[in-house]
Amino acid sequence: MIPAAQVSAAIEILDDLAARRRPVADALKDWGASHRFAGSKDRAAIASLVFDALRKRASAAWIMGSDTARATMLGALREARGQDAAAIAALCTGERHAPPPLSEEERARLETATLDDAPDHVKGDYPEWLAERFAAAFGDRAAAEGAALAARAPVDLRANILKASREQALAKLAHLAPIPTPLSPIGLRIEAGQGRGPALPAETAYVKGLVEPQDEASQLAALLCAAAPGEQVLDLCAGGGGKALALAGQMHNKGQLYAYDADGRRLMPIHERLERAGARNIQVRQPKGKADVLADLEGRCDLVLIDAPCTGTGTWRRHPDAKWRLAPGALELRLKEQAVLLEQAVRFVRPGGRLAYVTCSLLREENEDQMAGFLAVHADFAALPGAETAERAGLPDLARFASPHGAGVRLSPASSGADGFYVCVMRRGGNAERFPLPARRGEG
Incomplete structure (x- = not known):
């Protein structure tokens, strides 16, 4: 699938989530079952787009002035992935399963809209009904805390000290470029990318119990x-x-x-x-x-x-x-x-x-x-x-x-x-x- 077709698929899945309010894993699984032509890399790329749109749902909708699935995805391409209006327009050609072309209003909002006047729950991408609770917990840092919660998480592992030290675990997983966690003395971290994470069940260090996934x-x-x-x-x-x-x-x-x-x-x-x-x-x-x-x-x-x-x-x-x-x-x-x-x-x-x-x-x-x-x-x-x-x-x-x-x-x-x-x-x-x-x- 071309990247533009992956964006179309993500919009389709976001539409399904809005209509049926169910876990995203279920929606992704059902889409994959009904679109068997999509390979594993395509499905991973589509899932990544959907998750980015969900992370930035409130701010993306604010930027686009609409909370439709299409608007959320277009806004998220800017807010989560840093793509400018020209790059997003290049994906929206209407050809080969690409999304329809941008309207004049969509392009204008992608070029000029900001979050400067947005409330904290929009800047931080959390539900409006939690705004007072986030303010109580974080004060004037509520938006920043919410934004951090909307970022991608790394893959953290715990060295199982019953079998190996952290240094030994780092050596066993060197091909994944892990680094020590800054706070836990027994943690390893693999930084997040835009694709899927490492396939831990295929790693000898995991199979033999040297590490366990744990934030x-x-x-x-x-x-x-x-x-x-x-x-x-x-x-x-x-x-x-x-x-x-x-x-x-x-x-x-x-x-x-x-x-x-x-x-x-x-x-x-x-x-x-x-x-x-x-x-x-x-x-x-x-x-x-x-x-x-x-x-x-x-x-x-x-x-x-x-x-x-x-x-x-x-x-x-x-x-x-x-x-x-x-x-x-x-x-x-x-x-x-x-x-x-x-x-x-x-x-x-x-x-x-x-x-x-x-x-x-x-x-x-x-x-x-x-x-x-x-x-x-x-x-x-x-x-x-x-x-x-x-x-x-x-x-x-x-x-x-x-x-x-x-x-x-x-x-x-x-x-x-x-x-x-x-x-x-x-x-x-x-x-x-x-x-x-x-x-x-x-x-x-």
Whole structure:
């Protein structure tokens, strides 16, 4: 397919998304199934165009003065890809499946329209209903934070220190030109291009368990929990096991880590991942009807991790369609789920133990406000200041990401170059000496 035909295909898919409001992956899959002449490179190029249009949907529509699929795609070619009016016009000839030629108004807007007078939610490409919430979280930086969330994300990997150091992983993947992540001592980064990312399942380093895909912020969230060898740890929302595997590495396979999820189906990928990673201290606890499969852990855990269900606002770089499908009702539902999980977790934290609350959200309601509500009714828990959390994890540089809105550490693409994450570590009464300062969590 010629590039102009790929643009036409992207417009067709954007039309489908507007009409049916469904995940972009489903729309792309259906288009590919009904256009089998398109090869894998064509499909990848079309997907890239669609994702760029979704990343820049609000600003592209503002530039073009219209929110149709065509207008969004044309605006995104300028805003996301830096193409000028002449280059875009060259794609819109109406020939060989190319989009119809530009109208005089379209060309004029591509040549002269700006975002100077646009509101922050347009400049930052996030839903208007979140404008007040972004302002509450970021103040006059809201538009810049939103723009960072609308950028392409790199491919981040975590070196599995049960099998290899970061230096060894970098050497094994040298042909992909990885670089060390700037904040995580065990992370590797492959910078994003306009095409598809590396095919990790075909890489020996991945097959043998030397690396795992994990954004740097997610790596840091696990490191800030400061899990130590010999501890008893419960991952209450383990899902596919990403953070459980990271914690097992910190623990050097010593102690016991229990991986649980109320939805047993989400745990299914964990078994293969455990074997590949060589994580031997993880015990998977599947829900079994009304049976209390965690009863024996009551009051025993040194660390309970809640990787809470949330709006996912911090991961929009990777899921740009999700921000436009997010509705206010989803936020209210997530807040209730988070509160329930926090209450459930209390049962398992021993005196002197820690409760770590993690989200991939940037909204204060799901983060600092949720913590304030919990602490108000649980006087036996105290939140560690963000700087102390970073120090205790052996990552003092992260103190600069201490939340300005309350307890915890808050990361965002604009501030850290990684996804948006929030981490709050709380200690339950007891003797503070039972929570010693651990050594730096790295490749030891």
